[in-house]
Amino acid sequence: MKLRRKIACTIWLVVSFELGISVAGQTKPQSELKTRNVVLIVTDGLRWQEVFQGPDHSLMNREHGGVENIDTLRTDFSRATSSQSRETVFPFLWKTFAHQGQIFGNQEKESIARVANQYAFSYPGYNEMIAGFPDPHVDKNDFGPNPNVTVFEWLNRIPELQGRVAVFGTWDAFKDIFNQKRSGLFISAGWDPIARAESRARQALIEDFYSTTTRLWDDNVYDAFLQPVVLDYVQAHQPRVLFVGYGETDEWAHSGRYDLLLRAAHQFDKFVEQLWNTMQSMPSYRDQTTFIITTDHGRGSGLTGWKDHGTEQKGSENIWIGVFGPDTQPLGEREHAPAVTQSQIAATLAALLGKDYRGSVPQAAKPLPDVVATRTSSTVK
Template sequence: MTDGLRWQELFRGADASLLTKENYWDGRDPAPLQQRFLAPTAGERRAKLMPFFWSLFAKEGVVFGDQDAGSTASVTNGFNFSYPGYSETLTGHGDPRIDSNDNKPNPNRTVLEWLNTQPRLHNSVAAFGAWEVISGVVNARRCGFTVNTSYAPLQLSPSTPVLDAINLQKQYAPHVWDDESFDAPTFFTALEYLRVKRPHVLFLSLGETDDWAHGKNYGEYLLSANRVDTYLETLWTTLQAMPQYRDNTAILFTTDHGRGATGDGWTSHGQKLPESKNIFIAVMAPGLPARGVLTQVPAVTQSQIAATMSRFLGQDWNAAEKQAGKPLPLWP
């Protein structure tokens, strides 16, 4: 997941009207980014912004949420901000008690916690978040699997040189946001964990797309989305190079909420911006028919993601959690 990336940028690419001096660092010249990300058509712009996603993931997978094509994906929790969105994603239902982003332990069991109790999957689940509140969402105190967030070092024994270097960087590089690291240390921590521990289930939440947008820095928001695309590519290449995962692994790519659609609305989200309930959901998995961007299809919701994840593992989350949405309509 990448936090608060709009469906508009995923499907249309960079918005020329937002890529201005006013929406970039201290009036820095946006010309290099305009050159890099703008083009006459939406198809060209999105391929410039997220080249791996559009050249492989979207071609071989299934993509929900392109409202220009008659496909809508949205959250059902009614809040349109992060903790409720992550909780809906991982439990399959909204919860009116989860009405803030405070780092409180989730009273609900997530699909990750449940999968970790299944015999074949026990001790084979892990979660990583740039935002420290991900530890509350998955209830790190109770869940029984590895959770690593924000600036906390990941301690493995034995450790690895890569992990030691990332842990030092987390400790000593500037902490620009109190409760959230940049995406790079989080992504590469998760990638190293994947290489060493080879879990069946790995959850990853990146955060820069949301932080830069709140900071009214459209240039850095685009660069973050572009980096997320390289992380997806790196993840894919890594999986395909490991026999345990090659042609045997499902990847779901989504976001916890959308953002406003007009004026400065792109910087924010929440109940006052009803359109920020709209998201995208993309899935690539062996054996799934490659349908690309879906057009003119019934709406889907964030509450369907948890049961979809578990179905890829041959597990029925709907039997364990009655409130959860049904799997996405991916299977014939």
């Protein structure tokens, strides 16, 4: 009998190790959390300045911002105060999300959010965000398959979540960042809309858009093309853990088009609202879904620095992070808050599902402070 017990215990430990689930893998029983689904949404390279201060008026011109229709841009997004202006660009973020959730990163209110990696560009940022720690070896955007297991891959190994984790992104590199081959995750990225709409006519239309539209960027599809693919998949398959990555805010900044950057940022806000409303209309998501929204890196400042990012552009390390859901206190725009890092997102995502990511990945940063309800936060490592 003792031998059988030893064998059973050994088998259980081996299986737990293979799944990447430690004995401390549970923070709290899921029944104590309302969140059953988590969505991480990223808009690439969107500065904290636009999010908190609204449009930069010194860039709303042709000379410094490449603006083609100045009067229309100012009519659409310029208001008397920065608070009013930011609401015109991000109405859902500031009228709903921030009031009912939390948002970190307004440096003018002593809330600092930064990347922990030394590079301040995309692949290192996404790796830090979803693996939970910066990797100095991940030092270029064409790095290839990510050697680090991400929180998405880790969650997908847990039986209750297996096959319920999905990744969507405009950038083709997400296939490597999430290591599609090793992780086995469902990934739709770049100009490859592999998700299938329930309607054949709708699917044919989406595929036609992808195949016939003139491409501005070979490795990055338009945000508007990604959105219906995401919505169709959510309605058909109801994933419990979802990543959505939009790219136009970064692309238009690199192109020196401040007007199109603002419009892409405004459209991003609409996409987040549309996805939220869609999920709240479904019983499996309503009142049990948390959104985390953020960016992978910041940018430089001034009349030219806003176009680029990286070690040579001061301020590129500064980001912003928002969380909105049933287990997050409505603290709103954080002020005089502890400094946070991009690396804390991975453990936060897992903790919202009642899982202790750091129990298996001790190098990962701890969850964001005061984001997971206090009844569970004391047990999160």
